[in-house]
Amino acid sequence: MLKEITKIEILKMPNFPFDADEKAVSLSFLFRLVMQKKGLFISITMVFVVLSVVTAWVLPNIYRSKVVMIPTSVLDGTKGGNVGGGLASLIGSSSLQQDHRTTLAISTLKSRLFLRNFINKYNLMPVLYPNEWGEKGKEIPPLRRHIMLQHAVDQLNELRKVSLDIETGNVSMSVEWTDPVLAKDWVEAFIYEVNRKMQNDSVRREEKHILFLQEKIAETKVPEVRNSLSILLKDSMKTLMLASSGDEYAFHILDPAEIAAEPVKPKRKIIVLTGGMLGVFGALLFIYMNFLYSDPRK
Template sequence: MNERTEQAYYPDDEIDLRDLFRTLWDGKWLIMAITFVFAVGGVAYALWLPDIYKSEALLAPANGEQSRQLGGQLGSLASLAGVNIGEDGSSKVVIAKETLKSRAFLADFIRRHNLEVPLMATEGWNVEKGEWIIDREVYNPETNTWLNDDEGESMKPSDWDLVKRFRQELLSVSQSEDTGMITVSIDSKSPVAAQQWTEWLVEDINEHMREQDVREANKRIDYLRDKLQETNITGMQQVFYQLIESETRTVMLANASDEYVFETVDPAVIPEEESEPSRALICVVITILGGMLAVFVVFIRSFIESNPDQGGSEFAS
């Protein structure tokens, strides 16, 4: 009984390709109309999106072989004196790379270069005039003041907002596993800003790491001089003199080079072509989605028309 029932209903459940094609053919004008609307909408959306420019700099770890050899020679002496003479070059590069993405460094970078308005209060870049297009609903350039929102609160961004926008939408830092080279890039609506901000980042991280190492070396020199005054043992005095010489050399080498941690292999340039958005891809994807939606609508309409009672009951429930 069950087998005969399955055989009786099986033909009704079988998909008939001719019916499918007939349904599509009957609804061809609706499919074309919906697809056309999505295609036009996709073109309008793609044209509405602002151009995004990417500028990147290729960096190599600065040559620190001399300081590493010196550190290896004096490391045991420094440990006897209770002094850490610093990290090797590889660890310094890792620290610099993470510092480059840190909240404290980026907040100071943004404030130092007055990037609050370009980050948070611009609508685009005027190519002809070479200047930012200010969003006057957020910022008043005549009075240099941030406006208030509907609730009466100032729209001036906090360090949290600035760093979040900078890290999520603009900054990219990557390192090649094969070569160890580091790429720092900035995405911006302005090709000029993309190149300039990338240069500033490289300069500032080198300066930041240099100042930090010089400051720590000077502290160690002061400590060693104090210890030198406290001992009359000739051997220990010789150790302190050598360590002081080492730290003095560290300060001298740090101040002698502009590219302290990262050496620029390929500098950032002003991009002549936008990197985003991919307008052709956006148009194609939206058009395909429109076509798929149109086919789905045609099938749903055909199902409701062929099963008015079932379709009506389903919608009623």
């Protein structure tokens, strides 16, 4: 049975509380001190463990739905043949050529205006803020509604991740949410909306371009200039035809999103294990500091 130690006895020990070689707190000393205060040590550790278990249990399950795509500019042979260029510039790589359509699509996905319109179109405020919005959304003052919408844009931006595979040029996008069905629906909606917006913008742009070229051709009398304008008009009409021919204007889906079967967060075992380790270190620190600052006559 270990002999109970007092502070006066320990203070008289040689080299207390350090080892001569390591200059660190002696493990044997800590062991004897913990055994003397084992009730307190176990209590503090258990508090941390219980708190970590409660935290791990209370945290909601987070599910991830992911889609893998390839830029359609690669499929239809448009300029900027190296698919990763524009995307790579967004993640800090300049080794690839620029793909303007893909860069614009990714920039659109990341833009606050696109996210704000997405939230309004799909009525996500009651989903993102069920307690504050809910049925009382109409009663919220305009300024407060605007502030909450800005926070919702930031939150949705954190939930949605876009990444590029440099080797294959594939683009991946994922959404994390507490409802696996909603996560899948949002991923699909993001792709649909960015393709639709890019397509509509391109069609409007080319229609204006064609109208402008037709007017200039009608006004121009110089044959060489008319020929040059006709070539430009032909290219614009080809671009308009391609833009109007399909729904996958910016991205073609390779691996569609699925409903996640298992959550990706929280890592409950890691949370509990971390809580237990913090409890052990916290108990050791508390017992040691309590010993150092306690009355040596006790």
